[in-house]
Amino acid sequence: MAATLDVIGPRPTGPWARRLALLVIVAGAAAVLLPLAWMISSSLKPESQVFRTPIEWVPSTVRPENYSEAVSLIPFWRYALNSLIVAVPVVIGTVLSSTAVAYAFARMRAPGLSWMFLLVIAAIMLPAEVTLVPSFLLFKELGWVGTYFPLILPAWLGGGAFNIFLLRQYFLTIPREQEELARVEGHGFLSILLRVVIPQSWPAISVVAALTFVDVWNDFLGPLLYLTDQSKYTLPLGLNFYKDIYNTQWAHLMAASLLALLPCVVVFFLAQRAFTQGIVLTGRR
Amino acid sequence: MAQTRRRTASRREAIAAYGFISPWMLGFVGLTLGPMLASLALSFTDDNLVASGTSFVGLDNYEKALFDDPLVMHSLRVTAYYASAAVVLDLVVGLALALLLNAGFRGIGAIRTIYYLPAAVSGVAVSLLWLWIFQPNGGLANGLLALVGLPGPAWVYSTTWVIPAFVLMSLWGVGRSAFIYLAILQRIPTNLYEAAAVDGAGSMRRFFRITVPLVTPAIFLNLVLGLIGNFQTFTQAFVISEGGPANASLFYTLLVYRNAFRYFRIGYASALAWILFALLFILTMLLFLSARRWVFYEAGRPGGTA
Numbered sequence: 001m002a003a004t005l006d007v008i009g010p011r012p013t014g015p016w017a018r019r020l021a022l023l024v025i026v027a028g029a030a031a032v033l034l035p036l037a038w039m040i041s042s043s044l045k046p047e048s049q050v051f052r053t054p055i056e057w058v059p060s061t062v063r064p065e066n067y068s069e070a071v072s073l074i075p076f077w078r079y080a081l082n083s084l085i086v087a088v089p090v091v092i093g094t095v096l097s098s099t100a101v102a103y104a105f106a107r108m109r110a111p112g113l114s115w116m117f118l119l120v121i122a123a124i125m126l127p128a129e130v131t132l133v134p135s136f137l138l139f140k141e142l143g144w145v146g147t148y149f150p151l152i153l154p155a156w157l158g159g160g161a162f163n164i165f166l167l168r169q170y171f172l173t174i175p176r177e178q179e180e181l182a183r184v185e186g187h188g189f190l191s192i193l194l195r196v197v198i199p200q201s202w203p204a205i206s207v208v209a210a211l212t213f214v215d216v217w218n219d220f221l222g223p224l225l226y227l228t229d230q231s232k233y234t235l236p237l238g239l240n241f242y243k244d245i246y247n248t249q250w251a252h253l254m255a256a257s258l259l260a261l262l263p264c265v266v267v268f269f270l271a272q273r274a275f276t277q278g279i280v281l282t283g284r285r
Numbered sequence: 286m287a288q289t290r291r292r293t294a295s296r297r298e299a300i301a302a303y304g305f306i307s308p309w310m311l312g313f314v315g316l317t318l319g320p321m322l323a324s325l326a327l328s329f330t331d332d333n334l335v336a337s338g339t340s341f342v343g344l345d346n347y348e349k350a351l352f353d354d355p356l357v358m359h360s361l362r363v364t365a366y367y368a369s370a371a372v373v374l375d376l377v378v379g380l381a382l383a384l385l386l387n388a389g390f391r392g393i394g395a396i397r398t399i400y401y402l403p404a405a406v407s408g409v410a411v412s413l414l415w416l417w418i419f420q421p422n423g424g425l426a427n428g429l430l431a432l433v434g435l436p437g438p439a440w441v442y443s444t445t446w447v448i449p450a451f452v453l454m455s456l457w458g459v460g461r462s463a464f465i466y467l468a469i470l471q472r473i474p475t476n477l478y479e480a481a482a483v484d485g486a487g488s489m490r491r492f493f494r495i496t497v498p499l500v501t502p503a504i505f506l507n508l509v510l511g512l513i514g515n516f517q518t519f520t521q522a523f524v525i526s527e528g529g530p531a532n533a534s535l536f537y538t539l540l541v542y543r544n545a546f547r548y549f550r551i552g553y554a555s556a557l558a559w560i561l562f563a564l565l566f567i568l569t570m571l572l573f574l575s576a577r578r579w580v581f582y583e584a585g586r587p588g589g590t591a
Contacts, residue, residue, distance in 0.1 A: 021385050022393075028382065029399040032457065036402075038425045039414050051423030053431060097308040104306045110299035116306065123317055124510075127565055128517050129538055129558040133545045134320035134327065157312025164309065189301045218408030220520040225546065236409035240524055243413055250417050257410035268405035272398060 043067070043254040050250045063251070070256040073246065078231065079238035080260075083217060086148050086234055090155040090216040091209050098159030098208060099201075102167030103193050107179070117168075124161045128221075136225055150226045151219070155212075163208045170204035171197065203274065210271035214264050235260045328556035334549035346556035356532065356540060357557065361564070364537040367448050368515035371455040375511060376504060378459045383466035384496075400460030407458075412524035415454045416441065419525075426450075441526045444533035451521060451534065462511075465503050473499055498581035505580045509572055513565060537561055 037057070042050050043066055045059040071077060104110075105117045139150040158164065174197065182192045198205070220236040227233055233241065239260055243253060303310075328346055332339040350357045386397060403411075418425040419440035427437030438446040473496065481491045519538040522528060528535040528543075541561075545554035 018388065021388050022390055025385050025390070025393065025396060029396045032399055032403060032460070035414060035418055035425065035457065038418065042417065053423070053428055055425070055428040100305045101309040104302045108298055108302035108305065109295065110302035113302055113306075116310075119313065120309070123313070125513060125565070125569055126317065126321070127513060127558075127561055129541045130324055130562045131317060131320040132541065133551055133554050133558065134323035135316060136545075137323070137551070138320065154312060154316055156308060157316060158309035189298070189305070214405055214407075218410075220409050220523070239409045239413060243416075243524070250420075250423075253413055254417060257413045260410045261406050264405050265402075268402065272401075
């Protein structure tokens with residue numbers, strides 16, 4: 001009887017079934033790592049050896065110069081700096097505006113507020129194509145094409161439906177007592193948000209910050225539409241431009257791409273928990 | 286007296302609430318609703334970014350898109366093919382992976398993290414990596430096939446294989462949905478399974494009668510968001526295949542982009558965008574309607590974790 005009760009859900013239970021399951025898990029993880037291992041390996045080979053078959057996982061000649069050459073073939077550091085110039089204000093704007101908006105939706109009462117929250121959710125369903133062209137015309141009319149404003153401004157205006165939703169859900173889980181106490185003591189909503197709510201919400205706020213950073217760092221379509229001057233290119237545009245010029249220099253291309261990915265990988269490892277929680281909470285893509 | 290005080294308090298609260306959400310309101314009106322309506326209006330004109338003068342042309346753009354421009358239907362077919370394959374594979378593999386990860390192995394935290402890594406890296410750098418992987422000569426994909434003695438296809442240079450190549454690339458990020466399913470599996474109370482086991486339900490029966498129903502809200506969420514997300518595929522297609530070969534990977538967003546920003550046909554591109562919007566809206570509504578039949582909601586909590 002005890003043996004039957006051991007069965008918790010659809011789990012492999014026999015020793016062989018468990019071994020097989022573990023094998024599949026490990027093999028799958030290896031398959032996920034394979035492209036990245038290949039990327040690292042390619043980035044360290046001389047160009048003449050990248051095409052060798054069968055695959056050489058450990059390069060017979062290691063050529064770290066690929067990296068120094070890759071960052072000078074294109075103005076890599078300039079592009080990285082430009083990416084930061086966009087990413088920092090976008091992350092700050094997203095965190096500030098989505099926190100304020102989400103707090104109102106979680107705690108405050110006002111006519112029309114609940115259907116506005118429905119609009120926030122409905123906007124998730126709107127394909128980006130629909131607003132792409134008119135937004136471009138709007139920013140063109142404002143004379144902002146060729147500047148970073150079209151990439152930064154939207155982040156300060158609400159911070160995105162997924163983030164608002166995520167923070168609102170988080171705020172709803174915080175017990176109200178402290179906030180009510182602060183209200184009795186005469187604190188206003190802004191003061192309560194800053195003193196009581198935000199200090200308890202760093203887990204959720206770091207989710208928003210980490211996911212936003214990765215999104216903006218990797219964004220391609222926005223910069224493609226709005227950045228016209230090569231000296232203002234962000235890394236994704238710079239890499240694509242690099243591909244068009246040197247599209248057969250795979251070792252150098254992989255070296256540059258790896259360097260471009262590095263900040264996201266660092267953020268990922270720093271905020272691993274935040275990442276998984278954010279995805280689980282909202283199902284965001 | 287107390288009543289007036291309460292009324293002023295609630296009025297003050299409402300004013301504060303509007304203040305807090307004002308950034309969103311501005312963004313919604315200026316960057317979502319406004320552009321949406323502008324796009325609808327533009328779709329009835331022949332507006333062009335380079336030519337001057339715009340006139341009303343009624344439904345001409347829609348007529349042209351649906352009946353005279355073979356690329357539109359072709360692009361919808363390509364995108365639907367990719368989106369459905371990617372969504373279904375993501376669902377099946379994601380759920381299977383979640384079940385395996387839920388098997389209660391100790392000390393596999395690091396391995397779980399690996400599955401999640403692709404979700405953190407995306408965009409041009411990753412597209413370049415996959416372009417290199419799919420190089421017919423020297424690429425990783427065909428290198429691995431050669432190890433088992435199979436001839437490799439031309440992948441992104443083949444009209445047949447370019448979409449499967451993109452699907453394979455999307456499958457690399459399957460850890461994302463596996464994590465969503467895993468979070469739900471871990472919350473299923475074990476006494477449900479124990480009770481079923483006592484009642485003599487076999488493991489298959491327990492899977493289909495307990496696990497599957499409880500996971501359906503997450504499956505539904507992934508279907509809806511996956512459909513909408515995959516219909517907006519752009520960066521991969523732009524960087525890797527540029528819509529080719531012979532338009533075999535002409536994803537819909539690429540079609541809209543080309544019409545608007547390469548041929549400067551603003552009016553026509555707006556009509557294309559609205560056709561997609563209408564189509565996705567109908568599909569989403571159908572999914573929501575079908576949800577009543579197959580999505581299991583815990584009593585009194587519609588939406589479950591979604």
